[in-house]
Amino acid sequence: MRLFWSFTRQSFHSSAIYRFDFWLQLFSVFLMMYSVFWIWTILYHQRPGAFGISLEQMITYGVLGMALDTIFHPGRGPQMYIAQQIRSGAIDTDLMKPLDFHLHMLARHFGETLFRFSTLALPSLIIGYLFLDLQLPAGWAQGLLFVISLLLGFMVLFSLNFLLGLLAVVTLDIRSITWAYNGIVRFFAGQMVPLWVFPGFIGALAAVLPFKSIFYIPLSIYIGRLSGSEAWQAIGFQLVWICVLIPLGRLAWGRIHSRLVVQGG
Amino acid sequence: MISVRHLTKEFKRVKRKEGFLSGVRNLFSAEYTIKRAVDDISFEVREGEIVGYIGPNGAGKSTSIKMLSGILVPTSGHLEVNGIVPYKDRKANARQIGAVFGQKTQLWWDVPVIESLRLLKDIYKVSDRQYKRNLEIFNDLLELDTFCQTPVRQLSLGQRMRADLAAALQHDPKILFLDEPTIGVDIVAKEKLRTFIREINREFKVTVLLTTHDMWDIEKLCSRMLIIDHGQVIYDGSVEQIRDTYGGSRTLVVELEEEVADFSVPRAELVKSEGRKKWFRFNRLEASPSDLITQIGGRYPIVDLTVEEPEIEQLVRSIYQGQGRRTEVM
Ligand SMILES: Nc1ncnc2c1ncn2[C@@H]1O[C@H](COP(=O)(O)OP(=O)(O)O)[C@@H](O)[C@H]1O
Numbered sequence: 001m002r003l004f005w006s007f008t009r010q011s012f013h014s015s016a017i018y019r020f021d022f023w024l025q026l027f028s029v030f031l032m033m034y035s036v037f038w039i040w041t042i043l044y045h046q047r048p049g050a051f052g053i054s055l056e057q058m059i060t061y062g063v064l065g066m067a068l069d070t071i072f073h074p075g076r077g078p079q080m081y082i083a084q085q086i087r088s089g090a091i092d093t094d095l096m097k098p099l100d101f102h103l104h105m106l107a108r109h110f111g112e113t114l115f116r117f118s119t120l121a122l123p124s125l126i127i128g129y130l131f132l133d134l135q136l137p138a139g140w141a142q143g144l145l146f147v148i149s150l151l152l153g154f155m156v157l158f159s160l161n162f163l164l165g166l167l168a169v170v171t172l173d174i175r176s177i178t179w180a181y182n183g184i185v186r187f188f189a190g191q192m193v194p195l196w197v198f199p200g201f202i203g204a205l206a207a208v209l210p211f212k213s214i215f216y217i218p219l220s221i222y223i224g225r226l227s228g229s230e231a232w233q234a235i236g237f238q239l240v241w242i243c244v245l246i247p248l249g250r251l252a253w254g255r256i257h258s259r260l261v262v263q264g265g
Numbered sequence: 266m267i268s269v270r271h272l273t274k275e276f277k278r279v280k281r282k283e284g285f286l287s288g289v290r291n292l293f294s295a296e297y298t299i300k301r302a303v304d305d306i307s308f309e310v311r312e313g314e315i316v317g318y319i320g321p322n323g324a325g326k327s328t329s330i331k332m333l334s335g336i337l338v339p340t341s342g343h344l345e346v347n348g349i350v351p352y353k354d355r356k357a358n359a360r361q362i363g364a365v366f367g368q369k370t371q372l373w374w375d376v377p378v379i380e381s382l383r384l385l386k387d388i389y390k391v392s393d394r395q396y397k398r399n400l401e402i403f404n405d406l407l408e409l410d411t412f413c414q415t416p417v418r419q420l421s422l423g424q425r426m427r428a429d430l431a432a433a434l435q436h437d438p439k440i441l442f443l444d445e446p447t448i449g450v451d452i453v454a455k456e457k458l459r460t461f462i463r464e465i466n467r468e469f470k471v472t473v474l475l476t477t478h479d480m481w482d483i484e485k486l487c488s489r490m491l492i493i494d495h496g497q498v499i500y501d502g503s504v505e506q507i508r509d510t511y512g513g514s515r516t517l518v519v520e521l522e523e524e525v526a527d528f529s530v531p532r533a534e535l536v537k538s539e540g541r542k543k544w545f546r547f548n549r550l551e552a553s554p555s556d557l558i559t560q561i562g563g564r565y566p567i568v569d570l571t572v573e574e575p576e577i578e579q580l581v582r583s584i585y586q587g588q589g590r591r592t593e594v595m
């Protein structure tokens with residue numbers, strides 16, 4: 001636990017450096033939230049009642065999804081760090097530390113995520129609340145379940161990203177794969193469009209894949225689409241995937257570590 | 266302290282495929298070439314020694330150090346660092362060693378140096394007292410306080426190396442591995458690094474294994490050196506002996522005031538000439554630099570001069586030649 005705190009503190013120290021970058025990112029998040037807001041408003045105007053929930057709920061879903069993209073963007077996970085360390089050879093310095101590599105990556109990424117949450121996601125949410133009809137959760141219980149499922153969503157995304165990062169160790173270049181991966185994750189996670197809007201087969205596929213743990217489940221709990229036992233079932237779904245993905249990642253790392261080649265030197 | 270016996274490391278290098286989805290296809294690739302980077306190396310390092318580990322590029326120095334740090338698992342052979350087999354107990358080994366890789370930093374790029382040290386303090390579970398005491402030592406000997414609030418990406422190479430040394434030493438390791446710690450660093454900064462390494466060796470009895478391309482590092486720091494080539498030890502002994510036996514040759518580089526035709530000087534050989542600059546190779550035992558300088562200076566005014574130590578590649582060559590001669594005599 002102390003390690004998580006150390007990495008979080010560390011992340012906050014890199015803050016002031018990228019002030020320009022920060023404003024730029026905040027601005028682009030706002031643009032995305034604004035677009036989502038308008039798209040749903042127009043679609044609801046044309047086909048009211050076609051999407052299963054009220055316009056307010058849908059706008060909240062979309063705007064929240066955009067705000068959380070600042071922390072859950074699949075292109076900014078531990079796989080990027082691992083790939084970069086492998087390319088530069090600096091992975092040696094990570095492997096030398098008296099730390100479990102998987103735990104090290106988790107702590108490091110947790111710290112960065114918490115940093116991005118407080119500096120980017122939170123301001124975006126406040127802007128969304130003030131200007132874009134972002135609703136608050138229906139009650140305390142709902143809010144608490146949302147936070148739990150968000151944390152579990154973080155674990156699922158981290159585990160998937162970690163596996164992709166391990167691929168970088170094996171192939172040394174994951175650029176072409178990253179591109180496809182990011183698309184798949186964002187689509188099946190239900191970040192922009194909730195899964196129940198998906199047509200038959202794709203909807204069924206999205207329902208069993210782990211990706212929906214990242215956006216769809218927390219967002220649906222937030223807007224109250226999933227509540228009570230349904231919400232708990234969804235959280236159970238996340239837990240099952242975490243129980244599959246974490247051992248898988250650790251097992252894969254164990255095997256890769258033993259045949260790890262360190263580039264350069 | 267360090268014991269290495271018949272250590273061998275082979276790399277299986279995958280023949281990479283190019284093109285679309287090459288990353289995925291490489292996963293299933295089965296074509297290999299085998300490269301033996303370290304080939305049956307044996308040596309011992311005693312506590313408190315500073316040993317120079319040198320050899321040409323690709324000789325296998327970094328690979329050996331990575332095995333000693335527990336980053337790589339040997340293909341065969343035995344190694345032990347202060348009683349621990351690094352690849353079997355990587356974490357325990359990590360706590361008793363420190364390492365600096367010249368071309369790679371373990372510090373966070375965007376974060377002030379001091380914050381990286383604080384993170385490492387937590388990772389290595391260094392106590393507050395130990396942390397404070399070491400920080401004082403680093404401020405004293407490395408002048409860490411002059412740049413510890415600066416992000417690493419804004420540091421000069423020499424400062425970055427000093428910061429990395431501090432990072433490698435704050436958990437009080439008994440053994441320090443330095444892989445080209447002076448590479449790319451200017452002369453003044455190099456001298457600071459050397460003084461520091463000598464100091465921590467003397468004061469805190471840290472055992473040091475050091476690779477370098479700079480013969481001055483060896484001259485100033487090491488009492489003993491190991492020379493390796495093609496993954497094998499070709500020399501293990503004192504620095505003086507190698508200097509007397511093989512490394513007697515020096516190069517005097519003079520820059521003259523104006524361009525002159527090539528000329529010869531007794532007991533020295535003109536090996537290179539570039540306009541106003543001339544390179545004279547001489548043997549330390551036959552001629553002294555001051556004699557040569559007087560002779561040359563008597564004829565043409567000298568603007569600048571340096572005496573160069575032999576290159577490592579040249580040392581290796583003369584070792585092979587020396588061995589060849591010896592076998593001929595026998
Ligand atoms: N990860 C690796 N995969 C394949 N070959 C490697 C790897 N690392 C080093 N080598 C090869 O092993 C040899 C020794 O490398 P290295 O130990 O880095 O040499 P040095 O540090 O003495 O310059 C070189 O021929 C190098 O190309």
Ligand SMILES: [Mg+2]
Nearest residue numbers: 265326327444
């Ligand atoms: Mg090397």
